[in-house]
Amino acid sequence: MNERRRPAVKMVLGGATIAVSANQCELAEPTVWGAVKAYRHGGWTAVKVCHGHRPLGAGRALNPNQEREVQRLIRDHVPDQLKVNYALWTRQAVGELIARRFAIHLAVRAVGEYLKRWGFTPQRPLKKAHEQSPAAVDRWVNEEYPKIAQAAKTEGAEVHWGHETGLRSDDVRGRSYAPKGKTPVVVTNANRSKLSVLSTVTNKGQMRWKVFSGALHAKILIGFMKRLVHGREKRGFLILDNLCVHHYQAGEEMARGK
Numbered sequence: 001m002n003e004r005r006r007p008a009v010k011m012v013l014g015g016a017t018i019a020v021s022a023n024q025c026e027l028a029e030p031t032v033w034g035a036v037k038a039y040r041h042g043g044w045t046a047v048k049v050c051h052g053h054r055p056l057g058a059g060r061a062l063n064p065n066q067e068r069e070v071q072r073l074i075r076d077h078v079p080d081q082l083k084v085n086y087a088l089w090t091r092q093a094v095g096e097l098i099a100r101r102f103a104i105h106l107a108v109r110a111v112g113e114y115l116k117r118w119g120f121t122p123q124r125p126l127k128k129a130h131e132q133s134p135a136a137v138d139r140w141v142n143e144e145y146p147k148i149a150q151a152a153k154t155e156g157a158e159v160h161w162g163h164e165t166g167l168r169s170d171d172v173r174g175r176s177y178a179p180k181g182k183t184p185v186v187v188t189n190a191n192r193s194k195l196s197v198l199s200t201v202t203n204k205g206q207m208r209w210k211v212f213s214g215a216l217h218a219k220i221l222i223g224f225m226k227r228l229v230h231g232r233e234k235r236g237f238l239i240l241d242n243l244c245v246h247h248y249q250a251g252e253e254m255a256r257g258k
Contacts, residue, residue, distance in 0.1 A: 002048050005035040009047055012036050061104050062114070070098060071118050088125065091115065145239075152237050160200035160208075160228065162240045164216050169193040198224050200238065218245055 008025040012018060012032065022029045038046040062070070079086040079093045084100070086093035091111040099105050106114075115121075152159045171188040178184045196216060199209035210224045229236060240246040 005031070005047050005049070006044070008032045009035050009039050013039075061106060061110070062098070062102070066098075066102055066104075067114070067118070069101070070094070070114075071120075073097065073101075074120065148237050148239070155235055157235050157237060158202045158204075158206075159237045159239065160202055162198070162200045162238055164196060164198045164243070167195045167197060200228065216243075216245055221245060 004025045004027050008021045008027055009032075011021040011024065013036075016024075018029050018032050018036075021027075022032045025032070035047050060067075073082060074089055074094065074097075079089060079097070082097060084093050084096050086096075091108045094115065095106050095108060095111045098111070148159065151157070169192055195211055195213060197209055197211050198216060198220065199207060201207045208228060210220075210227070212220055225238065228238070
């Protein structure tokens, strides 16, 4: 706008009519009249106009303190801890939280704009066992495991990280294009096969595994451990999680070399 107002005023000062100036500079005639009038009262400084944009944050339903409070609650809690009837934070859940805390009712789209402005994005949550103790994990990582790693290095032994998992032959199909109202039919095998795998991987990436049917029990675990050490002269270190079968006495004694 300002780039057009100055040439328009110059044309009028040079003898052009308001209509010609407005047409050449692609401005409305009242705009040119106003620019010329401003020039005559205050010079070129007065010709320049500043758009009346509202200040950043003006007109928002939540004040800065309320915004900070909502952000803190979202970061530190899940909805049901705040008596909001949702399992995870969604725009609807945040809107209900705001309504309960501040009696301010926002549209879902407005809540989404707030979340975007705050840097919150929809993400798939990570799963974490509630039995896990962060303090115990930190102590094991920083105190116990370094001793195991040092002993393995001194003795030239391998450190094995053990894990068990289940496999099932589900028939998973994606989407397929078809005429509307005529859903395609895919013939599948309804019988599912199930297997389990007990495996270890060393710090060097070497992997050993055993496939078996049914659930893991002490006998299978001990048999796997015997195969793991078969023909080896040096001691090995096997690290397992806190599964109850890993605490079987005979298995613990074998792991200690008894």
